[in-house]
Every structure is written in C-alpha cells, then in structure tokens.
C-alpha cells in the first residue's frame with residue numbers, strides 16, 4: 001500500500017472546493033491506486049459549511065481517502081502536505097477586474113506562503129487558483145523564500161481548455177483533435193491563447209481555421225473574457241470547470257507529457273521568450289520523465305504574438321508593482 005499523498009485545499013467549503021474535493025478523493029488527480037489525505041482549510045465563519053462537506057466526503061466511502069483534517073489554522077492545515085492548492089480568496093464580482101482583487105486578496109497569500117514553508121512536506125508543490133492567481137502566487141512565493149522557485153504554479157489550464165473547445169467547435173472536430181495550446185502571460189483578459197502554435201489534427205490551427213480575423217477578433221477575446229461571460233451568465237464565477245482544470249494541471253505536472261505536446265501553467269519566469277524575469281507567467285510547459293518540468297523552447301512568435309505576450313507581461317509587471325507599493329511583498 002502506497003503512503004497517502006496529503007493535499008491541502010484552501011477555500012475548501014467554496015464553490016470550486018465543492019467540485020474539487022470529490023475529484024481528488026475519487027482518484028482523478030493521483031490515479032486509482034494512490035491513497036490521498038485531505039487537509040481542508042477555511043476561514044472561521046465557513047467552518048460549519050466545511051463540516052457539512054466533510055460529512056459528504058465521509059458519505060462517499062471513497063476507498064482512497066485515508067484522512068481528513070478540517071481546520072482554520074494554517075499551521076495545522078499545511079502540516080506535512082505534499083500539495084497545497086490555494087483556492088480560497090474572495091472571487092471577482094460582476095464588473096470587477098482581477099487587479100481590483102489584489103489589495104483584498106494579496107495579504108491572505110503572505111500568511112499562507114509562510115505557513116507552507118514552515119509546515120509542509122519537503123517536496124511540497126503549490127498551485128494557486130484564487131485570483132488574481134499569478135500575483136497571489138508571486139506573493140506566496142516571496143513569503144516563502146526557503147522553498148525552491150520550481151515548486152510554485154498558478155493556473156491557466158482553464159484558459160487552455162476553453163481555447164481547445166473554441167478551436168474544436170470552429171473547426172468542427174472533436175476536442176481531442178486539438179493539441180499544443182499555449183496560454184501566454186496572465187490569467188486575465190490580456191492572456192494570449194496562441195493559435196499559431198496550436199494544432200488541430202496535427203496541423204497548424206491557423207491553417208485549418210484559415211480565418212485570421214476570426215482567430216484574432218473572436219477567438220482571442222472569447223477565451224480572454226470567458227470568465228466574465230460565465231459570471232454574467234451564472235451569477236457566480238466558474239467552479240466545476242475550474243476544479244476540472246485544477247485536476248488537469250496536477251495530472252500534467254505529475255505525469256510525463258505526450259511526445260510533441262505541451263500544456264499551460266504559470267511558473268516563475270526566468271526571462272524565457274523575452275518575458276520579465278521574476279513574474280509568474282504562463283508558458284507552454286512539458287513534464288519530463290524524471291518529473292521535473294521545462295519551458296518548451298524554440299517556438300516561433302511573430303510580431304503580433306510578441307505584442308500580445310508583451311501586453312500581458314506588462315500587466316503582470318504592473319500587478320507586481322502594485323503589491324510592492326502596498327508593501328505586500
């Protein structure tokens with residue numbers, strides 16, 4: 001019997017948490033023969049709701065779920081965790097952009113970063129989902145200088161998945177035909193879903209969908225503003241699809257990537273493709289056979305693509321300046 005992988009989830013009683021926990025406990029994240037333990041972290045007012053979620057987890061009798069810790073104490077919550085999924089934060093409401101959330105949510109991630117560094121397992125990896133996720137992750141990382149930079153991730157997989165479906169629907173093919181979708185930059189409307197390097201049935205997406213105007217003027221903004229469109233339609237931000245993207249991200253980070261393909265996740269930039277070093281930037285990533293990851297090298301970015309990436313990078317640099325000015329980092 002393998003040792004359980006211990007996973008902390010903050011905001012565990014929230015909407016994403018409610019979709020995510022059951023997927024982790026069922027084996028969707030780490031596989032059907034890997035036991036898991038859940039450390040569920042909430043703020044005090046949500047502890048009653050979290051108790052109800054724990055009761056439901058119990059009532060599933062998941063064979064792989066070996067332990068549940070439910071707490072509002074960060075030290076206890078991050079104790080010995082191998083993964084920290086930082087979901088909890090105040091979600092964006094209609095009319096707000098992610099930058100509006102920086103001041104509100106930024107401070108949460110200082111305390112969480114410190115508590116992770118002090119309590120988590122030596123191999124801990126951290127995925128930030130709570131928005132603005134790139135800069136929240138930067139804040140947590142800066143608050144935990146003891147941990148190597150390659151342990152920190154922020155989520156753009158939902159954007160990648162959205163882009164895949166938009167391309168598949170336009171091309172009239174099954175979504176499994178779409179591969180190599182890179183999201184560059186920030187998880188925000190400025191992100192660049194790279195349709196030039198994406199493939200449909202192994203061919204360049206912009207050759208299969210030979211409609212540059214649609215790609216630039218419909219596809220890119222549809223993907224970029226999909227979060228807002230969902231808030232508008234549902235009256236609440238995406239939850240089940242976000243939880244699904246969390247599962248996909250961890251699966252991709254923990255399994256070698258199929259030959260020739262890549263996936264998107266934000267990592268601390270080392271200046272790849274001319275991006276500003278130090279920001280949390282989304283890149284095309286591959287997981288190697290030894291479990292480490294690498295940024296895919298040598299992709300061509302034309303002047304339009306470079307401009308799009310730069311716009312999103314500039315936004316991230318601006319977010320970093322904002323949290324520096326607020327003395328959060």
Ligand SMILES: NC(=O)c1ccc[n+]([C@@H]2O[C@H](COP(=O)([O-])OP(=O)(O)OC[C@H]3O[C@@H](n4cnc5c(N)ncnc54)[C@H](O)[C@@H]3O)[C@@H](O)[C@H]2O)c1
Pocket residue numbers: 010011012013014015016017041042043046087088089090091092108128129130131132133155156157158159187237238239242
């Ligand atoms: N990166 C992405 O692709 C993506 C996609 C969807 C949503 N999000 C973001 O995920 C976050 C969560 O969304 P949701 O729909 O689950 O929101 P929600 O309001 O339903 O749940 C958030 C939960 O976090 C808890 N919380 C707040 N502060 C906390 C703290 N300091 N510690 C622990 N828990 C805390 C709240 O009590 C609440 O239960 C939001 O910031 C949202 O914008 C990101």
Ligand SMILES: O=C(O)C[C@H](O)C(=O)O
Pocket residue numbers: 091092131158226227228230237238
């Ligand atoms: O857009 C939001 O605020 C929610 C989330 O980040 C999303 O992309 O659905």
